[in-house]
Amino acid sequence: MNKLPLAIPSDIFDREHFLCAVKSARQPLPLFKDSIARVTDYFHQQFQQGSDIRQLIWGRAHYIDQLLQCAWQLFDWPDSISLNAVGGYGRGELHPHSDIDLLILINEQAEQDCQQAIGEFVTLLWDMKLNIGHSVRSLQECFEQAEQDITIATSLLESRTLAGPPAMLAKAVSNTEQHSWPSHAFFRAKWREQIKRHSKHGNSEYNLEPNVKSSPGGLRDVQMIGWIAKRHFNAQAMDDLVERGFLLKPELNSLNQGLDFLWRVRYALHMVTGRAEDRLLFDHQRTLAKMFGFEDDDIRLAVEGFMQQYYRWAITLGQLNDLLIQYFDETILRASEDETIIDINPRFRVRNGHIEVTHNQVFAQTPAALMEVFLLIAQSPNIDGLRATTIRLIREYAATIDDDFRSDPQIAEYFMALLRCKEKVALQLRRMLRFGVLEMYLPEFKAIIGQMQHDLFHIYSVDAHTMEVVKNLRRFHYPKFQKRFPVAARIVQRMEQVELLYIAGLYHDIAKGRGGDHSELGVADVTRFAQRHKLSKKDTNLVAWLVQHHLLMSSVAQRKDISSPDVIRDFANVVGSQRRLDYLYALTVADINGTNPSLWNSWRASLLRQLYTETTGALRRGLENPADKHEWIEETQTSAMEKLLGLGFSEEKIHGLWSGVGEEYFLRESVEDIVWHTEAIAQSLNQNAPLILTKESGELDNEGATQIFIHTHDRPSLFALTAAALEQLNLNIMDARIYSSGDGYTLDTFYVLDADNKPIGDNPKRLAAIKQLLQEKIQNPQHYLAKISKRTPRQMRLFSIPTRTRFHNDEDLDFSVLEIITPDRPGLLARVGKIFMEHDVMLQNAKITTLGEKVEDVFFITDYQHKPITDNELAEKIQRAICKELDEQAQI
Incomplete structure (x- = not known):
C-alpha cells in the first residue's frame, strides 16, 4: 500500500520557504515552534472533520521528516554521518505525541569532530518540544548492541534515512539480519516479548482501562505481524502477505479496519490529553465516546457503546495475531520437523498433538463437524489444540451457521455431549467463542460480545464474564480449588447433571444490555435453548429458574439479616428444594468470582455458607414447619447457659449479666460468642473502661472475618467514633451488630477485614494496636471524626453519582x-x-457491601425507644441529611 500523506496547504507549511526562513533567521527556534503549532492545529481540525486517519498519521511523519531535514541543514556535516528514523517513526507513522526515534550513524573517525554539532542539533529538537528519542552509534556499535537487544534489532528493521548517505543504514541493517537475528531467532525472541507484554496486561483484551498500544489486541499485536512479515518475507506492506499466502484477503481487510480504528482512538487520546497518552482511562473513554458519535440512551451509556466497539476490534486483532503467529510457527519454522499423525475418523486427524481436518472440504461436506471438532478435543486428553489451518477453516465456515445447522439434532447432541465432558469444557467454549462459532450457534450470545458496564465492579465484558463463570464452575472439580471453595466443590462433585449448571452459567447474563430485567428476559432464551436441545421439562424448569433467580442468593446474604428465622423461611420458600439450592449456591459463588475476583472475600464466603446451611436445615424440617423465633432464642440461651454453668458460673450470675439484653442478641449471636462475651464481661475488672475483645470467626478455611467485640457505656456517638477509628486502622467493616443491655451499656460486634480483604489472623502486635486505638477513641470522643488520611483513588473519583436512599419499616423484625x-x-x-x-x-445492625466504586449498605435502625421510625417527616429528614453530607464530601 502506497503511503500517501495528507497534503498540507502551502500557507500553513511550505518546505522551501520554511528552509530559507530558518537559515536566514538569527533565532530559528521560534519559527520551528510556530510551524509545529500551526501544522498540529491543522491536522487536529482534519481529524475532527473525519479525514482519513492513515493520511493523517503518514502526513505527520512526512511533515516531521521535512522539519528535521531543515534543522539538519542548519549544521555542517561530513559525508560519514547520517540521520535515520527508526521504530514507529521509521515505519512512517506518527501520532501527535508519539516518540520520534532517531538513530545517528557516524564513522568512528568523525565522531569526535561531530560531538558538539550533534549535541546542538538534539538540543534544538528538544527545545522545539518534540518527543525525541535518539542514539548515536558507529556501525560496529550498532551491530554489537543489536546483537544483544532484540528491541534495537527491531527498530533497525523499521528504519529509513532522512539525511546523509543511505548506504550507512543499509549496511547496519544487513549486518544485523545476516549475523545477529536470523528469521527463526528473531521470531522466537519477539514471541517471548509478546507473551511477557500480554501477561503484564492480564492476558486479556478486556482491561477496564486498556492500553491502545500494548494491551492484547492493541497496536503492538498488529505490529508483531508486520515484524514477522518484514523479517522473514522481506515484505514492505501487509498486502504483500496475501500474495505469499501468509494472509488471506478477509484477514487483511480485518487487520486494516481494526488498525484504522485503533489509530483513530490513539490519535484522539493524544489530541485530548496533549501528551503521549495510550491508556484509555475512564475519563478519556467518556470524552472519546462523544467524539466518536456515541450517545446515551435508555439502554446503555455512550461510553459503553464506544468501549464495546473497542473491545470487539481488540478481540478481532488479538485473534488474528494468535492465528498468524501459530500459522507461521507451524508451516514455516517447524515445516522440516518430524511429525506424528494419528487418524481419528474420516474427517479429523491429530498431527503432533494438534487436531486438523483431513481435507479442506470437511466442513462444507459435513457441517456437523464444526461442532464435532470441539467435542473430540474435550474427549481426548492427548489433543492439545487445533492446527492453524483448521482454525482458519473454522473461522470461515462459522459464518455459514444458520437455522438448519442450529436445528440439526446431531449437532445439538454434540453440544450437549461437550457440556457433559469431564475435562476441558470451559476451554472448548472459549475456543468456540474466539473462533466465532458460539455466537452463531447461540445467536443471542452475539449482542453481549464486548459489552461492558461502565463501573469498577464488572471488570469483564459480559461474554468474558460468562466464560469466567463457566470456568469457575469447572474449577470446583479441581483439587487445588477445593480448599478455597469447599462447599461449592462438594456440591458440584456430587451433582449428577452438572451440564445444567453450565447451561445456567452460559445464559444467566445473556439478556444484559437489552433494557428491562435481564434475569426475566434470559428465561425465554434459556427455555428456547432447552427445548432445542431436548431437555426434560424438569431440567428446563431448573435452568430457567436459575437464570431468573441467579442474583437472589447473593442479595439475601449481603443485604438481609440471615440470622433471622423469618429471612431464612422466606428464602427457603422461594428456593423450594435442596436441588435448586445446590445449583443456586454453586452458580452464585462462580458468578461473584467471575464478576470481579478481587471482591470475593472470606466474609462474603461465610455469609453464603451460613445462608446455604440455614436454608438446608429449613428444607429438611419442611417448609410447612418453619423455625419459631422464640424456640430459636430459647434453644440458644439454654445451650449458652449449660456451657457457662460448666465454667463455674451460677444461674443467678448469668441471669444478672443477661438482664436487659434484648431478644435480638440471642437471635443473632452464636452460642460460642454469647459464652465468650458473658465470661469476658464478668471477668472485667474495670467497668468504666471499654472492654474490647478480638477473635477470628468462621468455621471453614478462608471463610470469616475478624470479630471486634466492644462492651462499654452507651452513647449516641459510639458507632460513628468506632467506624472512624477502624477506618484509621485501615480496616473494612463488613458487618456491625449493636445491642443495648438496658443498664446503660452496649454490646457491639464489628466484623472486619484488612486492606487486602482478609481477616487479621494471629498478629498480636496488630490486635494490640487495634484495642489501644479503640480504647483511646471511646474514652476521648471529642474528635471522633479526625481527618481521614486516605485519599479517594482516582478511579473512584471518576464515578461520582448522587447518593440514593431507600427507607421502609420491617414489621417482622421491628426495625426500620x-x-x-x-x-x-x-x-x-x-x-x-x-x-x-x-x-x-x-443502629441495631448494618450490612456493608462494597461493589467496585460504590457501596450498597443496609442499616437496621430504631429510635431511642427501640421502636421503628414511623414518623415519615423524620425519615425523610434523615435521608436528606445523609445525601447532603455524603455528596458534599464527594466534592472534596
Missing part, C-alpha cells in the same frame, strides 16, 4: 431499614454514624 447507595470513599460510615447521632437514631 435504611439502604444507602453511594460512591465509596474514606470515612463514609463515620459520617453516616454522625447523622444517626444528630437525629437520635439507634
